[in-house]
Amino acid sequence: MGKPGGDPPFPYGSLGKHVGGRHYRRGVAKRNLLLTPVLEWYARCARELPWREPGATPWSILVSEIMLQQTPVVRVLPVWTEWMERWPTPAALAAEPPGEAVRHWGRLGYPRRALNLHACARAVTELHGGRVPADHATLLTLPGVGEYTAAAVASFAFGGRHAVLDTNVRRVLARAVRGEEYPPKATTAAERVLAESLLPGPEDAPVWAVAVMELGALVCTARAPRCADCPIRDRCAWRLAGKPPYEGPARRGQTYAGTDRQCRGRLLAVLREAHGPVPKAALDSVWDEPVQRERALDGLVADGLAEVLDDGTYRLPGGPPARPPGTG
Structure with missing residues (x-):
């Protein structure tokens, strides 16, 4: 077989x-x-x-x-x-x-x-x-x-x-x-x-x-x-x-520059390169336009490509949990 x-x-x-x-x-x-x-x-x-x-x-x-x-x-x-x-x-x-x-x-x-x-x-x-x-x-x-x-x-x-x-x-x-x-x-x-x-x-x-x-x-x-x-x-x-x-x-x-798709790609790249939950500020830094950035981030979560944790950090789906407060 x-x-x-x-x-x-x-x-x-x-x-x-x-x-x-x-x-x-x-x-x-x-x-x-x-x-x-x-x-x-x-x-x-x-x-x-x-x-x-x-x-x-x-x-x-x-x-x-x-x-x-x-x-x-x-x-x-x-x-x-x-x-x-x-x-x-x-x-x-x-x-x-x-x-x-x-x-x-x-x-x-x-x-x-x-x-x-x-x-x-x-x-x-x-x-x-x-x-x-x-x-x-x-x-x-x-x-x-x-x-x-x-x-x-x-x-x-x-x-x-x-x-x-x-x-x-x-x-x-x-x-x-x-x-x-x-x-x-x-x-x-x-x-x-x-x-x-x-x-x-x-x-x-x-x-x-x-x-x-x-x-x-x-x-x-x-x-x-x-x-x-x-x-x-x-x-x-x-x-x-x-x-x-x-x-x-x-x-x-298809256009790409400046689109939600490009924004999603930038945000997802940060999550892919991280080995744990990512602070929101780290995601904010990769795209200047706040309304588009929030829309793209919400879309990633809705599509199951990202998860938002209770402490407001983000990670890839099924990734390691957020660290308890006060830990290194």
């Missing part, structure tokens, strides 16, 4: 070997004209990432998928490596206070994901014997696991046949099949139907999922697509139509 956390029955790292060995079925490729060139490109060009190695466990793949949501690989790699060394199994993380997950989330952003991972680790430990479930529907019951993450883990850790729709996949399909520069802002039913219709058979589906995702990350990028390097450039509807510009709602980049 393997170790808790556990050895994957379908190793993620075997995907490249599977493609490189030309084991994909030509009959399926005829129904999806993008399949063969995309899989052959992936066999040549896929990045070597630790969660794609043959020894990667379902837990390590689940952690990588949560971390990679809205965060680039280059920032995820060192944090993921630290997490796997510190918490190689769900049970190891579940044994720690949730604040430790927040502390070691570092600068990945959107720190509620750390709380979700901690809650997920507890659920896996308490309800599933410490093993990440293989079933897509069961994965969806875990805290912090949505449709994309469940499909990705079921596919990459267990070899399931699921449509994996992240931002990169949606962009590739929008351009290659629909002839549109960008997909809609939110995933639509039509996109899901399209993705399902392109799924190859069970042996090839996990490879297809990760290969399209990789193509979107490395070649069919949002701002500067490298069409000359694309393996499906001669079959891409958007390119063949002359690359018509996007005509949907305005796409605005």
Whole structure:
């Protein structure tokens, strides 16, 4: 059965070997004209990432998928490596206070994901014997696991046949099949139907999922697509139509400087770096605007990312208690 956390029955790292060995079925490729060139490109060009190695466990793949949501690989790699060394199994993380997950989330952003991972680790430990479930529907019951993450883990850790729709996949399909520069802002039913219709058979589906995702990350990028390097450039509807510009709602980049999100990040950094409760004055010193600062601090408490103690100090959730008055 393997170790808790556990050895994957379908190793993620075997995907490249599977493609490189030309084991994909030509009959399926005829129904999806993008399949063969995309899989052959992936066999040549896929990045070597630790969660794609043959020894990667379902837990390590689940952690990588949560971390990679809205965060680039280059920032995820060192944090993921630290997490796997510190918490190689769900049970190891579940044994720690949730604040430790927040502390070691570092600068990945959107720190509620750390709380979700901690809650997920507890659920896996308490309800599933410490093993990440293989079933897509069961994965969806875990805290912090949505449709994309469940499909990705079921596919990459267990070899399931699921449509994996992240931002990169949606962009590739929008351009290659629909002839549109960008997909809609939110995933639509039509996109899901399209993705399902392109799924190859069970042996090839996990490879297809990760290969399209990789193509979107490395070649069919949002701002500067490298069409000359694309393996499906001669079959891409958007390119063949002359690359018509996007005509949907305005796409605005997210601002960060001066926002509540930046303020929350500054406050949380103080709490992460502390080894005990933090006086309110220490938090006040990192952001000048008092109304925004109080709003951000209240938000951290409401979201479970910080706790306020009886003496008015703050700490990460589940951290050490405040010292009694008069102690050093």
